[in-house]
Amino acid sequence: MSEFAKRTNEFVDWVHTNFQLISSKVKVLDLRSRSQGRGLTAVNDIAEGETLFEFTRDKVINVDSAALTQLNNGENESILIGLGQWEALILCLAYELMLGEKSKWYPYLKILPQEESQFTTLMFWKDEELEYLSPSCVLDRIGEDAVEQLYHKLVPQYCTKLHVPEMIKFLTFKKFRVIGSLIMSYSFDVDHAEVITEEEYENNSSNQDDKIEAAEVEYRLGETKGEESGSDEQGEGNGSEEYDLTECIRNDTYLKSMVPLADTLNANTRLVNATLHYDHEKLAMKAIKNIKKGEQIYNTYGELPNSEILRKYGYIELPSSAAEFVDLPLDLIIDHYKIAFSKAFPNIKNAPAVVDRILDIIKNSDYLEETLVDSDGGIVIDKYEIYAKGELLPEFVLMLLIFSTLLGSFKSDFKWFRRLVKHSKKREFDIFVNRTIVKCYQLLEERSIVTNSFMEDLKNIIIGAINRYPQNIRKGEFHFPESFTLKLSKRDIANIILSDEVTCLKDILNGSFPPVSDTTGKPKYTIIEDEKLLKNVLKRKLQEDERRSHKRRRA
Numbered sequence: 150m151s152e153f154a155k156r157t158n159e160f161v162d163w164v165h166t167n168f169q170l171i172s173s174k175v176k177v178l179d180l181r182s183r184s185q186g187r188g189l190t191a192v193n194d195i196a197e198g199e200t201l202f203e204f205t206r207d208k209v210i211n212v213d214s215a216a217l218t219q220l221n222n223g224e225n226e227s228i229l230i231g232l233g234q235w236e237a238l239i240l241c242l243a244y245e246l247m248l249g250e251k252s253k254w255y256p257y258l259k260i261l262p263q264e265e266s267q268f269t270t271l272m273f274w275k276d277e278e279l280e281y282l283s284p285s286c287v288l289d290r291i292g293e294d295a296v297e298q299l300y301h302k303l304v305p306q307y308c309t310k311l312h313v314p315e316m317i318k319f320l321t322f323k324k325f326r327v328i329g330s331l332i333m334s335y336s337f338d339v340d341h342a343e344v345i346t347e348e349e350y351e352n353n354s355s356n357q358d359d360k361i362e363a364a365e366v367e368y369r370l371g372e373t374k375g376e377e378s379g380s381d382e383q384g385e386g387n388g389s390e391e392y393d394l395t396e397c398i399r400n401d402t403y404l405k406s407m408v409p410l411a412d413t414l415n416a417n418t419r420l421v422n423a424t425l426h427y428d429h430e431k432l433a434m435k436a437i438k439n440i441k442k443g444e445q446i447y448n449t450y451g452e453l454p455n456s457e458i459l460r461k462y463g464y465i466e467l468p469s470s471a472a473e474f475v476d477l478p479l480d481l482i483i484d485h486y487k488i489a490f491s492k493a494f495p496n497i498k499n500a501p502a503v504v505d506r507i508l509d510i511i512k513n514s515d516y517l518e519e520t521l522v523d524s525d526g527g528i529v530i531d532k533y534e535i536y537a538k539g540e541l542l543p544e545f546v547l548m549l550l551i552f553s554t555l556l557g558s559f560k561s562d563f564k565w566f567r568r569l570v571k572h573s574k575k576r577e578f579d580i581f582v583n584r585t586i587v588k589c590y591q592l593l594e595e596r597s598i599v600t601n602s603f604m605e606d607l608k609n610i611i612i613g614a615i616n617r618y619p620q621n622i623r624k625g626e627f628h629f630p631e632s633f634t635l636k637l638s639k640r641d642i643a644n645i646i647l648s649d650e651v652t653c654l655k656d657i658l659n660g661s662f663p664p665v666s667d668t669t670g671k672p673k674y675t676i677i678e679d680e681k682l683l684k685n686v687l688k689r690k691l692q693e694d695e696r697r698s699h700k701r702r703r704a
């Protein structure tokens with residue numbers, strides 16, 4: 150028997166001893182021939198709603214259950230819950246791995262990847278391989294530096310604090326990176342028992358949303374200062390302060406946890422047929438669809454595009470994930486408008502600088518801060534997600550509508566624009582931009598209206614974004630393989646990611662914006678003539694012009 154099979158058997162025996170229920174209809178299989186490691190398969194037909202396995206909360210590894218927490222007369226617990234979720238779980242898991250056979254999870258730990266060579270996530274790609282992924286924004290999210298900072302925060306200081314000095318030697322940087330990556334691709338965020346109400350119990354699933362939550366926390370750690378979208382926790386200092394700003398476990402309502410067997414399930418955004426549910430005492434994996442004998446049981450790791458699946462889990466779906474999106478950097482929008490302003494006002498030297506002034510006003514808009522509670526008050530974010538089939542972030546739509554409306558307004562009266570951008574007219578300029586922000590917001594909010602200029606700007610920005618991709622990808626010359634295997638070259642994997650991103654962008658050029666609402670069957674936005682909006686935005690200015698010319702005539 151191979152070492153792989155032996156480990157699987159020992160793990161399955163451990164599961165049978167420790168779990169309350171495990172259905173005879175499921176089996177852990179060796180799926181290495183499909184480049185999927187181990188996975189769970191149905192050996193008999195399973196009906197929707199059937200429980201595949203069930204176990205008590207103490208079987209998962211987290212700060213509540215780990216051996217490290219019990220040491221030091223309970224003092225370790227208060228130290229660990231003062232840390233962030235990632236930090237505490239890395240330390241707890243490292244300690245269990247160091248305990249080896251003495252850990253109560255030993256047969257489980259033995260089936261987890263623990264060597265760098267077992268990971269295909271982006272953290273382990275070489276620099277020259279990562280270059281294949283340019284210009285994808287996934288490259289900004291790998292978080293290599295963040296891991297290093299985290300390591301230096303925890304080792305040796307916390308090993309000493311937690312009274313495990315022997316862990317200083319065990320937890321090398323290499324091991325730390327592996328454990329962090331393991332947590333990234335295997336952990337679940339499990340709600341505390343006390344936050345689950347009876348009513349929630351039946352619907353409670355810790356997979357999709359919790360995995361998304363995990364992605365967000367991890368995303369924050371991966372970002373460098375000032376790069377991320379308007380989240381409070383991020384960025385007002387150097388990297389190490391970033392960690393201090395990560396919420397500590399004490400204030401969270403969930404625990405990042407390693408969940409045996411539940412994490413043996415592979416995932417697929419289209420084929421998901423089981424999810425993890427939990428109540429006060431137990432966690433249970435349940436079928437969410439009828440599953441036929443012989444079919445693989447798939448979980449979901451969240452609504453992630455291929456770039457994120459690769460970054461966090463080291464594989465991709467073919468030809469694409471069901472939740473593809475591409476990040477459009479703010480710079481592309483700003484560059485587009487700087488060029489447009491220069492072209493529209495060739496005789497005004499500082500026309501491109503006006504775009505920066507507008508951006509500042511949008512950033513500091515009190516109106517948006519008060520109105521957009523959900524997006525932390527900001528529409529100026531580093532990157533805007535462009536989803537497949539023409540779905541755009543509302544923040545992006547509003548941003549473009551404001552800029553295209555301002556440009557149209559200024560073009561309508563060149564002399565007025567020249568006067569307005571003079572330093573002495575700063576107040577007037579600010580008032581006009583702020584008024585435009587309010588009008589555009591109201592128009593979108595109340596009537597979901599965009600203009601022809603908006604559509605034109607959108608098209609040109611998207612063309613600019615597509616032009617950054619390699620020619621073979623832009624021209625659709627890359628041919629997708631039949632299925633994902635680890636034998637695919639890194640270049641091919643990168644080409645698939647880039648092709649998926651370009652497809653999202655091309656969807657817009659192919660007319661999928663505005664997308665159609667699932668509920669009403671109607672387009673989500675109405676496109677109107679520019680003049681209608683400009684008339685509204687310029688109303689006050691036109692009235693003042695009128696008054697002034699009236700006065701002149703009288704004089």
Ligand SMILES: C[S@@+](CC[C@H](N)C(=O)[O-])C[C@H]1O[C@@H](n2cnc3c(N)ncnc32)[C@H](O)[C@@H]1O
Nearest residue numbers: 184185186187334335412413414415416462464
């Ligand atoms: C939570 S584990 C799932 C169990 C894993 N297959 C194992 O052998 O331990 C997540 C890892 O499984 C692999 N995986 C999950 N879904 C996959 C899929 N659809 N195709 C290929 N690999 C997959 C990836 O290596 C991923 O990082």
